[in-house]
Each structure stands twice: as structure tokens, then as C-alpha cells.
Amino acid sequence: MNDSASGPTNLATDSANVAVQAEAIHGPVNVYQVAAAVSAEETFQAGLNSLRAGMAQEARKHIRDAVVLRNYVNGHSCFYLLLALLSGRTLQQVPRDEIAMLRCVRGAVKDDDEWTDAIKLVDRLLTSRPQEGGVVGLEQEFQKLTDEQRNDILQHMEMFLDSSAEDALWARAFDAARTDRCANDRLRRAWKFFQPDPIGARALPTDPVVIGLGVRTAITATTTLAVATVGYIGAMAWQYDGTVALSALLTLATACYVSLRSGVEWRYKKQRWHAKDRAYLLRPATTTRGDGFASKIDHQFEHYFARYTPRGADRAQWLAETVGVRRALRDEVVTIYRESTVNAKSVAWLIRYMVADVARRWQADTLWDFRKKLRVPFLLKVLCVLTSITAIAAGAFLVWAGAHVEILLVSLAAVPALASVWSAARLWLRIAAEYRRYSADEAERDRILAGRRAAFDRWKKKLADRPDDLEMARWLECDRKALMEEAMTLYRLKRQDVLAHAFIEAPATPSYSRARVEDGPWRYSKYKILLFLLTTDGVRQLTQQLDFQKATTRSRARTNYRYDAFTSVQVAETDSGENVFELTLTNGDPIKVKVTDPPSDITETEDKDPQGASQLTLGTAGLGNALHVLEGVAAEGKKWIAFERQREKLPLAEVSRAVNALFT
Incomplete structure (x- = not known):
């Protein structure tokens, strides 16, 4: 935000430390949260939101609760239960007890249900093999679906689009990704997700006027004594000449009032000038150490x-x-x-x-x-000095006139009168200047607070169209598809040439922002994305830096290695709480990628479950499938691909039977 009309430049000094620019936890937003008393339909919707956000494990829990335990059974819920079971993993990773959930709702889908074609297409994708006319048949079935159904199938059935019959569907997925990658004004809105909710405008409270008991006692005593002694002297002067005494008293009172008023303004301006100079010019430029x-x-x-x-x-x-x-x-x-x-x-x-x-x-x-505003005008100084002299002259005249009546007593009264008037004037000057300071501080505070509230309102308005987590997930999915298309073009591969693939998404160090909604995974402003393509000739690895806010990539790195080059694959948690993916090859340094950040002081105070957020982020980062694929290759080499196809036959048959049972 830039509220300066002068148009400051967007530059940083060489010593600027920008590291993690923002860390925000938005909530409650009720996207993935399920309260105890919500309906089965709301539970299902929370699961559907989790699925579209890439949190398949959370989605399976909510959708299973709605469908199996709370009997929210229809074609819609059965379709997404099936997608949740398959999303982000191979058939080998689907537990048998989860496949059994589909049998619990057998016969739940009618032939005329609008979700029937979508469920049957999922089964077709699971069981399809290269065959003549396969592409045409799949395309025709795919065209029958709604945009919502097509997008969800392309996102969550990605692991099963691995035959020549699905080339056309991959082409469609790539087209959809190019169309949706910057949809909904991403380039203007994405950065707002990483901005924390702003806290309201505040200003320093005004220091109150504090008049101690000693000052109150002193001003009461000196004022009383001054009135008494001057009154006595004035009475004596009245006996000498009433007209002259009245004129002198009026002159004395007027001169004292004007002198005090001008003196208050003089003192206030001088003190305020010095205070602001001390605040703005003479403050030591010390720097606080630490991370507080x-x-x-x-x-x-x-x-x-x-x-x-x-x-x-x-x-x-x-x-x-x-x-x-x-x-x-x-x-x-x-x-x-x-x-x-x-x-x-x-x-x-x-x-x-x-x-x-x-x-x-x-x-x-x-x-x-x-x-300029606090400079004491010369005329104000002259007025204060002249009225003070006038007051002294009028007082002296009263003493002279009164001395003609009672010289001894008037002379004795003149000494305490002068001392008490001087002391009372100084005390009243101090108190009046303090009230003047308080009034000016209050006016300045009101002006400052009004400006800050206006700036706060502008900032809140600017963040009003901040994207939700589902939009962030969809944009990231489009980025992954774009990287997949780029890699296949770069390596000149067709879809049937890719026997398996895996993604890993990690924050791009050293400079990035991160944010999350409550109960959601961390999203990053910059990603480091690793794509592993398993082909008949070996593994193709493409690594790119993604600027999520600008939807641009840079620093592309290509790595190729044989299947027998794998030594080990692991994800280790460091002492600081980071989760680091490490791939070790027979030659060269290990490939290490930090997948999640350690908890920070912000997450520890604002986040209810920082460890749960880390696990959610690991799930959405694609680590589960990547580890399954790479660990299999590390253990079995190239033969893993054939073994995996063989091992999939039994769960494939079980899933297919369970899906078909939905219609009987």
C-alpha cells in the first residue's frame, strides 16, 4: 500500500532483510471445519472442500462420515467418495477397508442419476487399456459430463490417466489448466492471500494533566495570600484616593490576566517545540536485538x-x-x-x-x-513583557498610595504580596500550559487517528476480494499441470511414454511468504516444484521455481538418471521441526528439499495445531505418492513398474466390483 502522493520508489537497501515477508493464519472461515451439530450434508460439503484443496485424507474422513456413518447417500456423494479414495495415490495405496466402504452403499445410484455417467467414467479410466477406438469412446463419455465433474476427474484421477486411450484427456487437462491458471483475476488477487488480517488503528493515548497534592496545596495557599495582601494594600490605597486606587487595581488585574495568557502560549509553544525536537532529532538510533x-x-x-x-x-x-x-x-x-x-x-x-x-x-x-507553527511570535513576547511591566508598575503605585495611609503595615504587606503573586503566577502558568498541552495533544491524536482509520479502511477494502483456499488450490493445480505439459514437451514424450509420475511441492528458499486458513495447509508465494517422470529409459526430473503470485516460472533444472542409480529416499524431520525430502543417488550429492517450515513464534501463538498444519501441508505437497513411487524404484529398480502393474490387478478388480455394486 502506498498512501504517499509523492510516489515513493519500491527499492530496498543492500542490508534489507526480507526473508519470510508474511505469515498469516486466516480464520475462522468455515471451509474445512465441521462443528459437532452440523448436518450430514454440511459434513459432506466440508469433505468436498478438503478434496478440492488437495487434502485427500481429510476429505476421506469427512465424506466417509457423511455417507457411511450418517447415511448421506446419493449419486453426488458416492461419486466424491470414490474420488476421495483414489485421489493422490495408486491402487496399491488404497486400503481394503476403504474399498469396503463402497460396498456399504451398494445399489445407492440409480441409472437415471446425473452422476451415473461420471461414476462409470471413473471405472472406465481404472480399467482402460490401449485399444482401437478407445480415445473416441472416452471423449464421448467425457463430453456427457458437466464442467464440475470433468474438472474434478482430471484433478483427482491424474494417477490413472496412464494409457494411450487417455492422451486426449491429458490434452484436455492441459487446455483447462492454461485457461484457468490466471482465472478469477489471479495476478491481481493472489498476493492478498498472504497478507495477515490487519489489526485496527490505534494511537498513543494522550498523557493526562496531573496536578499533585503538593501543587494544589501550594497554589491554594499562594493565591489566597496574594488576594489577601493585595486586597489589604488596595484598601489602604482606596482610603488615600478611591479613584486612583480603583484605576490601579483594574490595571493590575488586566495586566496580570493578559500577561498570564500570553505567557501560557509562550511557555506552551516553547516546551512543545523542544519536546518534538527531542522526539524527532535527538533520539538515539538503537536497534532491538532478537526475534521478538x-x-x-x-x-x-x-x-x-x-x-x-x-x-x-x-x-x-x-x-x-x-x-x-x-x-x-x-x-x-x-x-x-x-x-x-x-x-x-x-x-x-x-x-x-x-x-x-x-x-x-x-x-x-x-x-x-x-x-513554524510553534515559533513564538515577536509581538506575543512584547505583549507578555509589556503587560508584566504594567502589572509591576500598577502594583508599585498601589503600595505607594497605601503607604500614605499606613506606611509600616503596607510596607510589611508588600513583601509577601510580591512573593505570593510571583509564586501564584508561576504555578498558574505551569498548570494552564499543561492544560493547553493536553488540549493540543488531544486534537493531534484525533487527527492522527482519523488518518490511520482511513488508511485501515482502505487496506481492508483492498483485501476484501482476497482469494479463498479453494481458489489457491485450483491455481496451484493448474501450475502443476502446466509444468507437466512443459516437461513432456521438453523431453518429447507422449502420455503413454510416461509409466508413472510424481510431484513434490516445497517452499522456494530463501525469500517467500506463507499463509493458511484455519484447518488448511500452508500456501506459499514461491514454490520449488520437483516433477519425476518414470519412462522406459529411466527417470526424468524437472525442477522449477514458481512465483505463485505472478504465475511465472524460472530457474529450470533438468536431471536424468537410470533406475539403478537410486540408493535411498526418505523424508526426515529436523531438530527445528522442518520436514526435508532427501533422494540419494549412487553418484553426485543427495537431492534435498525442505518441504515444510518449522513452527514459528507466530504459529505458536496464533495456530491451534501447528503440527497438524505441517502434516496437512505434507499431504498436499504430493509426498505420499512421490515416496511410494520413488521408494519402489529404489527397492526394485526398473522391475518395479511391471511389479506394480501386477500388484494392482487385485485391488483394481475389487474397486471395479465395488463401483459396479453401486448400481445394483
């Missing part, structure tokens, strides 16, 4: 002050001249938001607004305008 809230606020201010350098300005000069302002704003943010539940990234919107406002005023040469 204050340290993260430090890093944000350093980053945005470097990034929002005004156009045409020398960055070194800009940073040097605003070091005090930066420190004052940093201290304010730390003070008003330093709570155990506040994510430092939740106030990034405010820091951007503050920095952009400073940049705008600095470029307009109004950053130090407070000096």
Missing part, C-alpha cells in the same frame, strides 16, 4: 523507509534526516501494539502508511512545519 515483536517492527521500519525513498532524493540523506522520526514512530507502534497475540505483520499496513506519509511531507518540505 519489537525487533520485527524494527526490521519493517528499516525495510519500508528504504523502500519508500522519495523520487529524486538521495537515499543516504533521506535516511539520515529521518532517523529520529523513524525511531519515534517505531517506539509508538511497539508501545501501542505490544501484546502477546499481535502478529507484527498485522500492523505492516500502519507502518507503510506512516512511512509513506513521512515521505510525502519530506518531499513537500513540510516535515518540520511544527517549527
